[in-house]
Amino acid sequence: MTGPIPGGGGTILTPSSGRRSRILDVGEGRRAIAIAIVSSVLFFSAIGLVIVNSPGWPRFQASFLDAEVFAASWPRIASAFWVNIRLFLIAEVLILALGLVIAVMRSLPGPVFFPLRLLATAYVDLFRALPGVLVIFMLGFGIPALRIEGVPIDPFFWAVVALTLIYSAYVAEVYRAGIESIHPSQAAAARSLGLSQLQSMRHVVLPQAVRRVVPPLLNDFIGLQKDTALVGFLGVVEVLKAAQIRQSATFNFTPYLVTALLFVLLTIPMARFVDWLVARDQRRAAVGGR
């Protein structure tokens, strides 16, 4: 939908996917737009006035919106965020690979692959059941405590391992949903052309399946970004720990606001990127799958 908007511009914003947004669709005509604007201004002004004039507002402002504390804590918290980003990027690559291996293991048909299916199912059940903090503690403090020669003791390393183990279980299920959404006739057709089971998975099923599950995959990665803060339990000063240090020194919650802001700034571009990917795929499908 690139031409003029039908109906005299009743829709404020039209997503490129061609579907109208339910939130932004205010109806037809200039009158409708005017009403929408006036009602929005009145509504949000009223909420703003109520908040600013509420009895707790000055205290909230002093506790959460202290500009001095914000400026003082920003550099250290922002540099600690680099730990989270590194952790996230390394773990993400590993998760994409391990998750795919598990999903494929779980999707292999036939009695001969039963042990692999069993293993993959058990893995997914186990690591989706365990709380992340528990896995982090068990690996990050527990394994180094065994004092086995050659086993790393670096908490960052164990945080990568823990997050990879946990999130691979979720991501494997997302991949599996994608694989199962591909009609069996596709695999059957591939086999009839002489492709082996694995070849048909690799060249026919997976390329279609992965494309379908990109949005839920990225959804899991937003979860992963936030869970990188778990490494703080092992003593690593990541973004949340850095904020806690400032908070406990000042009794002011503004450092937490700094942290919240950093996570939001990281997540929103990713969410928009997913929207764009989905829209692009739909556009391509509409013009014949080029």
Added chain:
Amino acid sequence: MRTPFRRASALAAILGLLVAACSGGASPSATTAPPTATASPSEAVSPSPTPDACAAENLETKTAGKLTIGTDNPAFPPYYAPREGGNTEPWDPEWGDPTTGEGFESAVAYAIAEHLGFAEDDVTWVVVPFANSFAPGPKDFDFDINQVTFNEERAQAADLSEGYYFGNQTVVVAEGSEFEGATTVSAFKSAKLGAQIGTTSLNAIEQVIQPTQEAGVYNTNDDAIEALGNGQVDGIVVDLPTAFFIVNVQTEGNVIVGQIGEAAGATPEHFSLVLELDSPLTDCVNQAIAALTDDGTIDDLIAEWLPDATVPELQP
């Protein structure tokens, strides 16, 4: 206790007003009466100059007639001692039970309670996590005793009492570590050190030692000790009595290297009780601590419960 007293003073105030009203009246005979009539109510209205202001029955405690004291759970030795035959709920069975009156802080708490005039049965204990104790806001304890080191920032959020123990931060390392023989804080420049979040121990690392590697910051001292045992940090910084407990009781194979005292550029530290900001009890608690210090009670308790081995001060 509070209500009858209030009622009495209100009655006295009304009486006083009545008398004053009478004296403004026409009757000349009344002018001679007021001095005797007002004498007794004025005493009831302002009892504060008398020493009884800090007596148990006059203190505005959370629960009238009771003294509610906070500390963290587990309550660690040597500050708290386990109860023979098992700790009472909710105190961790492995460690101390504050209700015994044994262990340094439990004994100090009961000594203060006794000085204020509370019987042992009138003392109740509540669990208060370390960092919550001195955070701003209302408290559910009359005072908290949990090795809280005095500092200015904390003192702005809560009332901190006079010191009941004066000691420094110390560095604990593993036996055989390259840092075992260190005699200066600068020897730790290259070390990876650890401490509990929100403690003056962490301040000592960041402001006095200033190592080149970022400190490991743990949610509890136990996590820091775990990291020390795993070799994830070269050393940890804790209060002196805590250090003794770690090397003598809690773990094996660790040693105290030295104190981070004035010689190393640290400000002298002391433990304070924590009270709600502007608590009506603060003055009375301070008077109690001063009296118990002057008569030697606190020194006796230190001698009884805390190890007296000397630890060298680290040089700059």
